[in-house]
Amino acid sequence: MSGVHRLTGVVRPYAWGSRTFLAELQGRPAPADAPEAELWLGAHPGDPSTVAGHDGPAGLADVIAADPAGQLGAASVDEFGPHLPYLMKVLAASAPLSLQAHPDLDYARKAFAAQEADPSLPRNYTDANHKPEMLVALTPFQALCGFRDPAVSASVLESFEVPSLAPVVAALRSGVAGLAEAVRLLLTWPAEDRAALVAAAGAPLARRLAEHYPGDPGVLVALLLNHVTLQPGEAIWMPAGNLHAYLEGAGVEIMAASDNVLRGGLTPKRVDVDELLRVLRFEVLDDPILPATELAPGVSTWRVPIRDFALYRLELSGSRPPTPVPAEGPRIILGVEGDAFVAEGHGTPVEVTAGTAAFAAADAGPISVAGTGTVFVAAPGL
Incomplete structure (x- = not known):
């Protein structure tokens, strides 16, 4: 096929x-x-x-x-x-x-x-x-994405005026080096005291999360993130x-x-604290938002340092000629708005509307998209 x-x-x-x-x-x-x-x-x-x-x-x-x-x-x-x-x-x-x-x-x-x-x-x-x-x-x-400045998190937790949080606050006051200990302390909090701890967290985000996950110490861990x-x-x-x-x-x-x-945390499923701590990267993420890069008029991507995937957004206008897709290999074309048509060479176009998709095999060669609206294209990042 x-x-x-x-x-x-x-x-x-x-x-x-x-x-x-x-x-x-x-x-x-x-x-x-x-x-x-x-x-x-x-x-x-x-x-x-x-x-x-x-x-x-x-x-x-x-x-x-x-x-x-x-x-x-x-x-x-x-x-x-x-x-x-x-x-x-x-x-x-x-x-x-x-x-x-x-x-x-x-x-x-x-x-x-x-x-x-x-x-x-x-x-x-x-x-x-x-x-x-x-x-x-x-x-x-x-x-929530990545750890923020531990000093900011320490101030938030300190504002709850919960004496038992003092070791967590102290770990955060020591900077990035204390993030792992702060997370470990919160995720291993005694089960019988978790409900009271979460209830004492007065931050709006904590209250919102506690409505869904009462007594879950992940509510406090969430406050360490951006x-x-x-x-x-x-x-x-x-x-x-x-x-x-x-x-x-x-x-x-x-x-x-x-x-x-x-x-x-924030789940009824099992949390393997030791394994999680082995996997986590304890570093501050200053800006979690990844900017888009424009490749051509109406074509943008987000550059990431891995080769498993690349993602492109094509903004289509019926007044423009078909837009070439800047990717090779196996491609998935997803419509999110409008009415688009995906074609290879002189082949019969495949219509892609909002919420529908097409697959272009590597052997299809170069493909283009025409029509109106917005499509996303996934491909290997090779």
Whole structure:
């Protein structure tokens, strides 16, 4: 199966999802019957997309497995193996997600191998890959991303006038070197005292998070992070070891094809504190917002220091000629507004409207997009 084909993703119904955003994006009745959190577009085994073909729909993972070189291109296969190296999502959050971080590639490989060799170890990893990720806001989007200045966090915690927090405040007053100890103290807080501790946190963000996760010490850990609000088109970049959480809003997310997540609170799920501390990068992130780079009129990207993925935004105008897509290899083209048409050479264009997508195999060669509105294009960052 070569060329460009319509791609159908899978909607995941996590409890924190929105009942309206994805339904309205795709022109379905809203509100939906249940929360709709993520639209997955890719070949991840957790929920692979399907590709329309002459013989009917087929799973994208199966299409790739049948012809890795044609679908992915030699460069992608050589570097990442016979698998799509990225996963694209539309994320829609109406409630806070868990605090989380992801391992780097070397650590993920070693930890997954150790886990597979010893069944007695905790099942923290689902694969041997890293999971750096980036999100570009489609609506105003609130997130926690990276540690802020520990002195600022110390002042916030001190303002609660909780004597038992003194060791945490002291650790933060020692600067970046004390971040790990501050996080460890909070996440290992005695279970019987957690509810009182969280209730005493008077910051507006803490009160908001405690409504969803009462008694969760992650509420206090969240106060050590940058709280940012993205405007549509702004992005945040979350490399390995970056502690982060999405709070509210919708955006296009792209990540390496992995499902390795280590949680750090704001969740009813298990938190492996020791493993999380081994993975986290304890450093101050001064500015979590990643600026866009304009490549051509109406074409922009966000530069990240990894090769698993690249993301492009194309702003289309019906008065302009077709816009060439500045990427090769396996590409996913997602519409978020308007009516676009994706074409290879002189092939029949594939229509992409809001909430729908197309897949262009590597052997399709150069592709272009015409029409009106906005599309995002995911590709390897080779």
